[in-house]
Amino acid sequence: MNKIKQVRFSTMGNRAEDSTIVSMMSEALTKPDLLSLAAGFTDNEILPKEKITSIVDKLFLESTSSEYLQYGINQGRSKFRKLIADFFSNYPNESADYWSAENIIVTNGSQQALYLAAQILCDPGDIILVQQPSYFVMLEALKGLGVQAVSIPTFENGNINFDEFSKLITGYQLVNKIGRIKALYMVTYYANPTSQCLSLDEKKKLGNFINSLNFSLPVIEDAAYREFYFSEPYSAPSTLSLAEFKDLPVLYTGTFTKPFATGLKVGFACVTDNEWRNNILRVKAHHDFGTANFNQAIIEQLLLENTYSDHLHSIQIHYFKKMRLLDETLRSEGLNEINWNWEIPTGGLLIWLKGPDALDTSIGSEFYKSCIENNVIYVPGNLCFAHGTPLNYVRLSYGAPNNDNLVEAAKRFVSVAKTFS
Numbered sequence: 283m284n285k286i287k288q289v290r291f292s293t294m295g296n297r298a299e300d301s302t303i304v305s306m307m308s309e310a311l312t313k314p315d316l317l318s319l320a321a322g323f324t325d326n327e328i329l330p331k332e333k334i335t336s337i338v339d340k341l342f343l344e345s346t347s348s349e350y351l352q353y354g355i356n357q358g359r360s361k362f363r364k365l366i367a368d369f370f371s372n373y374p375n376e377s378a379d380y381w382s383a384e385n386i387i388v389t390n391g392s393q394q395a396l397y398l399a400a401q402i403l404c405d406p407g408d409i410i411l412v413q414q415p416s417y418f419v420m421l422e423a424l425k426g427l428g429v430q431a432v433s434i435p436t437f438e439n440g441n442i443n444f445d446e447f448s449k450l451i452t453g454y455q456l457v458n459k460i461g462r463i464k465a466l467y468m469v470t471y472y473a474n475p476t477s478q479c480l481s482l483d484e485k486k487k488l489g490n491f492i493n494s495l496n497f498s499l500p501v502i503e504d505a506a507y508r509e510f511y512f513s514e515p516y517s518a519p520s521t522l523s524l525a526e527f528k529d530l531p532v533l534y535t536g537t538f539t540k541p542f543a544t545g546l547k548v549g550f551a552c553v554t555d556n557e558w559r560n561n562i563l564r565v566k567a568h569h570d571f572g573t574a575n576f577n578q579a580i581i582e583q584l585l586l587e588n589t590y591s592d593h594l595h596s597i598q599i600h601y602f603k604k605m606r607l608l609d610e611t612l613r614s615e616g617l618n619e620i621n622w623n624w625e626i627p628t629g630g631l632l633i634w635l636k637g638p639d640a641l642d643t644s645i646g647s648e649f650y651k652s653c654i655e656n657n658v659i660y661v662p663g664n665l666c667f668a669h670g671t672p673l674n675y676v677r678l679s680y681g682a683p684n685n686d687n688l689v690e691a692a693k694r695f696v697s698v699a700k701t702f703s
Protein backbone atom coordinates (compact mmCIF):
# COMPACT_ATOMS: atom_id res chain seq x y z
CA MET A 283 0.00 0.00 0.00
CA ASN A 284 1.17 3.52 -0.76
CA LYS A 285 2.03 4.78 2.77
CA ILE A 286 1.61 8.43 1.82
CA LYS A 287 -2.02 7.76 0.91
CA GLN A 288 -2.78 5.58 3.93
CA VAL A 289 -5.46 7.02 6.23
CA ARG A 290 -4.77 6.35 9.92
CA PHE A 291 -7.95 6.15 11.97
CA SER A 292 -8.70 6.86 15.60
CA THR A 293 -9.66 4.02 17.92
CA MET A 294 -13.26 5.04 17.38
CA GLY A 295 -12.86 5.16 13.61
CA ASN A 296 -11.37 1.70 13.64
CA ARG A 297 -14.09 0.41 15.92
CA ALA A 298 -16.92 1.62 13.69
CA GLU A 299 -18.83 -1.20 12.04
CA ASP A 300 -21.41 -1.13 9.27
CA SER A 301 -24.90 -0.52 10.58
CA THR A 302 -26.80 -3.79 10.17
CA ILE A 303 -29.96 -2.15 8.96
CA VAL A 304 -28.08 -0.02 6.41
CA SER A 305 -26.33 -3.16 5.11
CA MET A 306 -29.62 -5.02 4.98
CA MET A 307 -31.28 -2.19 3.09
CA SER A 308 -28.40 -2.05 0.58
CA GLU A 309 -28.77 -5.78 0.06
CA ALA A 310 -32.47 -5.29 -0.44
CA LEU A 311 -31.85 -2.71 -3.14
CA THR A 312 -29.91 -5.27 -5.18
CA LYS A 313 -33.02 -7.49 -5.27
CA PRO A 314 -35.89 -5.52 -6.77
CA ASP A 315 -38.49 -8.19 -5.91
CA LEU A 316 -37.50 -8.33 -2.25
CA LEU A 317 -40.23 -7.20 0.14
CA SER A 318 -39.04 -5.71 3.40
CA LEU A 319 -40.58 -6.25 6.80
CA ALA A 320 -37.28 -5.07 8.25
CA ALA A 321 -36.91 -1.32 7.99
CA GLY A 322 -38.58 0.83 10.63
CA PHE A 323 -39.71 3.27 7.94
CA THR A 324 -43.06 5.00 8.02
CA ASP A 325 -45.63 4.74 5.22
CA ASN A 326 -44.97 7.11 2.30
CA GLU A 327 -48.68 7.01 1.53
CA ILE A 328 -49.57 8.98 4.66
CA LEU A 329 -46.62 11.31 4.98
CA PRO A 330 -48.19 14.76 5.40
CA LYS A 331 -47.45 16.31 1.98
CA GLU A 332 -50.45 18.62 1.90
CA LYS A 333 -50.03 19.71 5.49
CA ILE A 334 -46.38 20.58 4.98
CA THR A 335 -47.13 22.36 1.72
CA SER A 336 -49.71 24.53 3.42
CA ILE A 337 -47.41 25.28 6.34
CA VAL A 338 -44.53 26.18 4.05
CA ASP A 339 -46.82 28.41 1.96
CA LYS A 340 -47.93 30.11 5.13
CA LEU A 341 -44.36 30.62 6.31
CA PHE A 342 -43.35 32.11 2.99
CA LEU A 343 -46.44 34.16 2.31
CA GLU A 344 -47.46 35.41 5.71
CA SER A 345 -44.23 35.81 7.57
CA THR A 346 -42.54 39.16 7.11
CA SER A 347 -39.14 37.74 8.03
CA SER A 348 -37.14 34.89 6.53
CA GLU A 349 -35.43 34.08 9.81
CA TYR A 350 -36.41 30.41 9.48
CA LEU A 351 -34.05 30.19 6.48
CA GLN A 352 -31.20 31.50 8.65
CA TYR A 353 -29.12 29.53 11.15
CA GLY A 354 -31.05 29.00 14.34
CA ILE A 355 -29.78 28.65 17.88
CA ASN A 356 -27.97 25.59 19.14
CA GLN A 357 -30.63 24.52 21.65
CA GLY A 358 -33.46 24.91 19.15
CA ARG A 359 -36.13 27.56 18.50
CA SER A 360 -37.37 28.84 21.82
CA LYS A 361 -41.01 29.11 20.77
CA PHE A 362 -40.84 25.58 19.39
CA ARG A 363 -39.36 24.27 22.64
CA LYS A 364 -42.14 25.92 24.60
CA LEU A 365 -44.75 24.34 22.30
CA ILE A 366 -43.10 20.92 22.71
CA ALA A 367 -43.23 21.31 26.48
CA ASP A 368 -46.92 22.28 26.32
CA PHE A 369 -47.86 19.43 24.01
CA PHE A 370 -46.10 16.66 25.91
CA SER A 371 -47.08 17.86 29.37
CA ASN A 372 -50.68 17.28 28.26
CA TYR A 373 -50.33 13.51 28.19
CA PRO A 374 -52.45 11.76 30.86
CA ASN A 375 -50.98 12.06 34.34
CA GLU A 376 -48.02 14.03 33.02
CA SER A 377 -46.88 16.90 35.20
CA ALA A 378 -45.69 20.17 33.72
CA ASP A 379 -42.87 20.59 36.25
CA TYR A 380 -39.97 19.42 34.10
CA TRP A 381 -41.59 20.09 30.74
CA SER A 382 -40.09 23.50 30.05
CA ALA A 383 -38.44 25.22 27.10
CA GLU A 384 -35.23 25.52 29.18
CA ASN A 385 -34.97 21.76 29.65
CA ILE A 386 -35.51 20.88 26.01
CA ILE A 387 -32.85 20.49 23.33
CA VAL A 388 -34.03 20.08 19.74
CA THR A 389 -32.00 17.46 17.91
CA ASN A 390 -31.60 15.80 14.51
CA GLY A 391 -34.08 13.09 15.30
CA SER A 392 -34.12 11.53 18.73
CA GLN A 393 -31.21 9.37 17.55
CA GLN A 394 -28.86 12.33 17.89
CA ALA A 395 -30.16 13.02 21.39
CA LEU A 396 -29.57 9.40 22.41
CA TYR A 397 -26.09 9.38 20.96
CA LEU A 398 -25.12 12.66 22.61
CA ALA A 399 -26.59 11.55 25.92
CA ALA A 400 -24.40 8.45 25.91
CA GLN A 401 -21.33 10.19 24.50
CA ILE A 402 -21.39 12.82 27.22
CA LEU A 403 -21.54 10.19 29.96
CA CYS A 404 -19.32 7.40 28.76
CA ASP A 405 -15.69 6.62 28.13
CA PRO A 406 -14.76 3.43 26.32
CA GLY A 407 -15.21 0.53 28.73
CA ASP A 408 -18.10 2.17 30.57
CA ILE A 409 -21.45 0.45 30.89
CA ILE A 410 -25.02 1.41 30.01
CA LEU A 411 -27.76 -0.82 31.36
CA VAL A 412 -30.41 -1.73 28.79
CA GLN A 413 -33.61 -3.73 28.50
CA GLN A 414 -33.55 -7.13 26.93
CA PRO A 415 -34.37 -6.98 24.10
CA SER A 416 -33.50 -3.38 23.26
CA TYR A 417 -33.38 -0.97 20.30
CA PHE A 418 -30.63 -2.49 18.20
CA VAL A 419 -29.45 0.76 16.58
CA MET A 420 -28.74 2.10 20.07
CA LEU A 421 -26.86 -1.10 20.87
CA GLU A 422 -24.77 -0.56 17.73
CA ALA A 423 -24.17 3.10 18.63
CA LEU A 424 -22.98 2.11 22.11
CA LYS A 425 -20.63 -0.45 20.61
CA GLY A 426 -19.28 2.25 18.32
CA LEU A 427 -18.55 4.38 21.38
CA GLY A 428 -16.76 1.44 23.01
CA VAL A 429 -19.51 1.28 25.63
CA GLN A 430 -20.70 -2.04 26.96
CA ALA A 431 -24.47 -2.55 26.94
CA VAL A 432 -25.49 -4.79 29.82
CA SER A 433 -29.03 -6.16 30.00
CA ILE A 434 -31.04 -5.78 33.14
CA PRO A 435 -32.58 -9.10 34.16
CA THR A 436 -36.19 -9.56 33.13
CA PHE A 437 -38.85 -12.22 33.33
CA GLU A 438 -40.33 -13.80 30.20
CA ASN A 439 -43.25 -11.28 30.31
CA GLY A 440 -40.83 -8.36 30.13
CA ASN A 441 -41.16 -7.33 33.81
CA ILE A 442 -37.94 -6.48 35.57
CA ASN A 443 -36.51 -9.12 37.89
CA PHE A 444 -35.42 -6.82 40.73
CA ASP A 445 -33.80 -9.60 42.80
CA GLU A 446 -31.51 -10.48 39.91
CA PHE A 447 -31.01 -6.79 39.13
CA SER A 448 -29.82 -6.29 42.68
CA LYS A 449 -27.38 -9.20 42.33
CA LEU A 450 -26.06 -7.73 39.10
CA ILE A 451 -25.31 -4.44 40.84
CA THR A 452 -23.70 -6.21 43.81
CA GLY A 453 -21.52 -8.11 41.35
CA TYR A 454 -20.17 -4.85 39.93
CA GLN A 455 -19.70 -3.50 43.45
CA LEU A 456 -17.66 -6.53 44.44
CA VAL A 457 -15.23 -6.01 41.57
CA ASN A 458 -15.10 -2.26 42.17
CA LYS A 459 -16.67 -1.43 38.82
CA ILE A 460 -19.82 0.36 39.94
CA GLY A 461 -18.39 3.67 38.73
CA ARG A 462 -18.39 2.31 35.20
CA ILE A 463 -22.19 2.05 35.12
CA LYS A 464 -23.21 5.40 33.66
CA ALA A 465 -26.92 5.18 32.86
CA LEU A 466 -29.98 3.06 32.33
CA TYR A 467 -31.52 3.22 28.85
CA MET A 468 -35.15 2.17 28.36
CA VAL A 469 -37.69 2.32 25.54
CA THR A 470 -40.90 2.73 27.50
CA TYR A 471 -43.80 3.12 25.06
CA TYR A 472 -44.60 0.53 22.33
CA ALA A 473 -40.95 -0.37 22.44
CA ASN A 474 -38.69 -1.30 19.60
CA PRO A 475 -38.64 -4.31 19.19
CA THR A 476 -41.35 -5.72 21.52
CA SER A 477 -44.08 -3.06 21.15
CA GLN A 478 -44.57 -3.35 24.93
CA CYS A 479 -45.00 -0.41 27.33
CA LEU A 480 -43.44 -0.15 30.76
CA SER A 481 -46.35 -0.14 33.20
CA LEU A 482 -46.80 2.49 35.88
CA ASP A 483 -46.18 -0.10 38.56
CA GLU A 484 -42.92 -1.24 36.94
CA LYS A 485 -41.80 2.36 36.48
CA LYS A 486 -42.44 3.15 40.13
CA LYS A 487 -40.65 0.00 41.29
CA LEU A 488 -37.75 0.90 39.03
CA GLY A 489 -37.57 4.43 40.44
CA ASN A 490 -37.59 3.08 44.00
CA PHE A 491 -34.93 0.53 43.10
CA ILE A 492 -32.64 3.17 41.58
CA ASN A 493 -33.17 5.43 44.61
CA SER A 494 -32.09 2.58 46.87
CA LEU A 495 -28.71 2.26 45.12
CA ASN A 496 -25.69 3.88 46.71
CA PHE A 497 -24.58 5.48 43.45
CA SER A 498 -26.26 7.81 41.00
CA LEU A 499 -27.86 6.11 37.99
CA PRO A 500 -29.11 8.58 35.34
CA VAL A 501 -32.11 7.39 33.35
CA ILE A 502 -32.50 7.74 29.58
CA GLU A 503 -36.16 7.25 28.65
CA ASP A 504 -36.68 6.77 24.91
CA ALA A 505 -40.29 7.49 23.95
CA ALA A 506 -39.92 7.39 20.16
CA TYR A 507 -43.23 5.55 19.67
CA ARG A 508 -45.34 7.16 22.39
CA GLU A 509 -47.64 8.81 19.85
CA PHE A 510 -48.32 5.50 18.07
CA TYR A 511 -51.09 4.30 20.37
CA PHE A 512 -54.06 2.65 18.65
CA SER A 513 -56.92 3.59 20.96
CA GLU A 514 -55.77 5.94 23.71
CA PRO A 515 -52.46 7.25 25.07
CA TYR A 516 -50.69 4.80 27.33
CA SER A 517 -51.69 5.66 30.89
CA ALA A 518 -48.26 5.66 32.57
CA PRO A 519 -46.65 9.10 32.59
CA SER A 520 -43.02 9.52 31.69
CA THR A 521 -40.26 9.32 34.27
CA LEU A 522 -40.12 13.13 34.08
CA SER A 523 -43.43 13.22 35.92
CA LEU A 524 -43.08 10.48 38.51
CA ALA A 525 -42.22 11.31 42.11
CA GLU A 526 -40.00 8.19 42.21
CA PHE A 527 -37.65 9.79 39.63
CA LYS A 528 -37.79 13.33 40.98
CA ASP A 529 -34.30 13.24 42.49
CA LEU A 530 -32.70 11.35 39.61
CA PRO A 531 -31.11 12.79 36.47
CA VAL A 532 -33.61 11.97 33.72
CA LEU A 533 -33.27 12.49 29.98
CA TYR A 534 -36.43 11.87 27.95
CA THR A 535 -36.24 11.63 24.18
CA GLY A 536 -39.15 12.17 21.81
CA THR A 537 -39.45 12.63 18.08
CA PHE A 538 -41.48 14.16 15.26
CA THR A 539 -39.90 11.87 12.65
CA LYS A 540 -41.98 8.71 12.81
CA PRO A 541 -45.26 10.30 13.93
CA PHE A 542 -45.08 13.30 11.55
CA ALA A 543 -42.47 13.53 8.80
CA THR A 544 -39.58 11.13 8.97
CA GLY A 545 -37.55 13.11 6.46
CA LEU A 546 -37.61 16.33 8.51
CA LYS A 547 -35.57 14.46 11.11
CA VAL A 548 -36.55 16.58 14.11
CA GLY A 549 -36.50 15.11 17.61
CA PHE A 550 -35.73 16.38 21.08
CA ALA A 551 -34.44 15.61 24.54
CA CYS A 552 -35.92 16.96 27.77
CA VAL A 553 -33.16 16.86 30.38
CA THR A 554 -33.71 17.51 34.07
CA ASP A 555 -30.05 17.78 35.06
CA ASN A 556 -28.49 21.15 34.18
CA GLU A 557 -24.93 19.90 33.81
CA TRP A 558 -25.91 16.96 31.66
CA ARG A 559 -27.97 19.27 29.43
CA ASN A 560 -25.25 21.90 29.18
CA ASN A 561 -22.59 19.34 28.28
CA ILE A 562 -24.82 17.88 25.61
CA LEU A 563 -25.35 21.37 24.23
CA ARG A 564 -21.60 21.98 24.12
CA VAL A 565 -21.03 18.83 22.09
CA LYS A 566 -24.06 19.49 19.90
CA ALA A 567 -22.51 22.83 19.08
CA HIS A 568 -19.45 20.95 17.86
CA HIS A 569 -21.61 18.69 15.73
CA ASP A 570 -23.89 21.17 14.02
CA PHE A 571 -24.59 24.25 16.23
CA GLY A 572 -28.29 23.63 15.89
CA THR A 573 -30.83 21.41 14.17
CA ALA A 574 -32.19 22.62 10.79
CA ASN A 575 -34.05 25.81 11.67
CA PHE A 576 -36.50 25.53 8.77
CA ASN A 577 -37.54 21.99 9.72
CA GLN A 578 -38.16 23.16 13.27
CA ALA A 579 -40.19 26.12 12.01
CA ILE A 580 -42.48 23.75 10.09
CA ILE A 581 -43.27 21.67 13.17
CA GLU A 582 -43.52 24.79 15.32
CA GLN A 583 -46.25 26.01 12.97
CA LEU A 584 -48.01 22.64 13.15
CA LEU A 585 -48.10 22.84 16.95
CA LEU A 586 -49.19 26.48 16.82
CA GLU A 587 -52.12 25.58 14.55
CA ASN A 588 -53.09 22.89 17.02
CA THR A 589 -53.52 20.31 14.27
CA TYR A 590 -50.89 17.80 15.40
CA SER A 591 -53.42 15.76 17.39
CA ASP A 592 -55.67 15.41 14.30
CA HIS A 593 -52.70 14.25 12.29
CA LEU A 594 -51.79 11.73 14.98
CA HIS A 595 -55.33 10.43 15.05
CA SER A 596 -55.22 9.67 11.33
CA ILE A 597 -51.88 7.84 11.48
CA GLN A 598 -52.99 5.87 14.53
CA ILE A 599 -55.96 4.50 12.57
CA HIS A 600 -53.78 3.82 9.55
CA TYR A 601 -51.12 1.85 11.43
CA PHE A 602 -53.72 0.01 13.49
CA LYS A 603 -55.22 -1.29 10.24
CA LYS A 604 -51.81 -2.30 8.95
CA MET A 605 -50.96 -4.07 12.19
CA ARG A 606 -54.27 -5.96 11.96
CA LEU A 607 -53.56 -6.91 8.36
CA LEU A 608 -50.12 -8.29 9.17
CA ASP A 609 -51.32 -10.09 12.29
CA GLU A 610 -54.31 -11.61 10.49
CA THR A 611 -52.25 -12.72 7.49
CA LEU A 612 -49.68 -14.39 9.73
CA ARG A 613 -52.53 -16.21 11.47
CA SER A 614 -54.56 -17.12 8.39
CA GLU A 615 -51.39 -18.52 6.80
CA GLY A 616 -50.95 -20.65 9.91
CA LEU A 617 -47.82 -19.24 11.60
CA ASN A 618 -49.39 -19.58 15.06
CA GLU A 619 -49.99 -23.28 14.37
CA ILE A 620 -46.32 -24.10 13.89
CA ASN A 621 -44.99 -22.95 17.24
CA TRP A 622 -44.62 -19.25 16.60
CA ASN A 623 -46.07 -16.84 19.18
CA TRP A 624 -46.60 -13.13 19.43
CA GLU A 625 -48.61 -10.58 21.30
CA ILE A 626 -50.98 -8.33 19.38
CA PRO A 627 -49.51 -4.82 19.76
CA THR A 628 -51.61 -2.00 21.17
CA GLY A 629 -49.44 0.57 19.41
CA GLY A 630 -46.17 1.04 17.57
CA LEU A 631 -44.94 -0.17 14.21
CA LEU A 632 -43.65 -3.64 15.02
CA ILE A 633 -44.67 -7.23 15.67
CA TRP A 634 -42.19 -9.22 17.77
CA LEU A 635 -42.33 -12.93 16.98
CA LYS A 636 -40.95 -15.79 18.99
CA GLY A 637 -40.15 -18.80 16.82
CA PRO A 638 -39.60 -22.42 17.83
CA ASP A 639 -36.84 -22.73 20.46
CA ALA A 640 -34.35 -24.51 18.21
CA LEU A 641 -34.75 -22.14 15.26
CA ASP A 642 -31.88 -19.85 14.29
CA THR A 643 -33.08 -16.69 12.52
CA SER A 644 -29.79 -14.74 12.70
CA ILE A 645 -28.14 -13.16 9.66
CA GLY A 646 -26.53 -15.89 7.56
CA SER A 647 -28.65 -18.67 9.13
CA GLU A 648 -30.42 -21.13 6.82
CA PHE A 649 -33.73 -19.50 7.78
CA TYR A 650 -32.46 -16.04 6.92
CA LYS A 651 -30.99 -17.21 3.60
CA SER A 652 -34.22 -18.97 2.73
CA CYS A 653 -36.20 -15.77 3.41
CA ILE A 654 -33.90 -13.78 1.15
CA GLU A 655 -34.23 -16.47 -1.56
CA ASN A 656 -37.99 -16.15 -1.20
CA ASN A 657 -37.74 -12.38 -1.45
CA VAL A 658 -38.70 -11.34 2.05
CA ILE A 659 -36.51 -9.73 4.70
CA TYR A 660 -36.94 -9.19 8.45
CA VAL A 661 -34.82 -8.04 11.41
CA PRO A 662 -33.26 -11.04 13.18
CA GLY A 663 -34.21 -10.77 16.85
CA ASN A 664 -30.76 -11.62 18.19
CA LEU A 665 -29.55 -8.18 17.06
CA CYS A 666 -31.78 -6.71 19.77
CA PHE A 667 -30.11 -8.55 22.64
CA ALA A 668 -27.00 -7.07 24.19
CA HIS A 669 -25.94 -10.57 25.16
CA GLY A 670 -27.42 -13.96 25.81
CA THR A 671 -28.68 -13.80 22.24
CA PRO A 672 -31.62 -16.13 21.89
CA LEU A 673 -31.69 -16.87 18.17
CA ASN A 674 -35.37 -17.61 17.65
CA TYR A 675 -36.89 -14.11 17.62
CA VAL A 676 -37.88 -11.99 14.63
CA ARG A 677 -38.93 -8.36 14.35
CA LEU A 678 -41.45 -7.53 11.64
CA SER A 679 -42.32 -3.96 10.74
CA TYR A 680 -45.63 -3.06 9.13
CA GLY A 681 -44.72 0.63 8.72
CA ALA A 682 -43.53 0.98 5.15
CA PRO A 683 -45.07 -1.67 2.83
CA ASN A 684 -48.39 -0.98 1.17
CA ASN A 685 -51.22 -3.38 2.01
CA ASP A 686 -50.65 -5.72 -0.95
CA ASN A 687 -46.94 -5.97 -0.23
CA LEU A 688 -47.58 -6.44 3.47
CA VAL A 689 -49.85 -9.42 2.78
CA GLU A 690 -47.49 -10.88 0.20
CA ALA A 691 -44.44 -10.44 2.46
CA ALA A 692 -46.26 -12.11 5.36
CA LYS A 693 -47.25 -15.03 3.12
CA ARG A 694 -43.68 -15.48 1.96
CA PHE A 695 -42.42 -15.34 5.54
CA VAL A 696 -44.90 -17.97 6.74
CA SER A 697 -44.19 -20.26 3.80
CA VAL A 698 -40.48 -20.20 4.70
CA ALA A 699 -41.31 -20.76 8.40
CA LYS A 700 -43.36 -23.82 7.42
CA THR A 701 -40.40 -25.40 5.67
CA PHE A 702 -38.45 -25.09 8.96
CA SER A 703 -41.19 -26.49 11.22
Ligand SMILES: Cc1ncc(COP(=O)(O)O)c(C=O)c1O
Nearest residue numbers: 391392393417474506537539549
Ligand atom coordinates in the same frame (compact mmCIF):
# COMPACT_ATOMS: atom_id res chain seq x y z
C1 LIG B 1 -36.70 3.10 19.80
C2 LIG B 1 -36.19 4.16 18.88
N1 LIG B 1 -35.63 5.25 19.42
C3 LIG B 1 -35.15 6.24 18.66
C4 LIG B 1 -35.20 6.16 17.28
C5 LIG B 1 -34.62 7.30 16.49
O1 LIG B 1 -35.58 7.87 15.69
P1 LIG B 1 -35.45 9.35 15.11
O2 LIG B 1 -33.99 9.71 15.08
O3 LIG B 1 -36.05 9.24 13.77
O4 LIG B 1 -36.21 10.23 16.04
C6 LIG B 1 -35.78 5.05 16.67
C7 LIG B 1 -35.82 4.92 15.22
O5 LIG B 1 -36.17 3.91 14.67
C8 LIG B 1 -36.28 4.02 17.51
O6 LIG B 1 -36.84 2.92 16.99
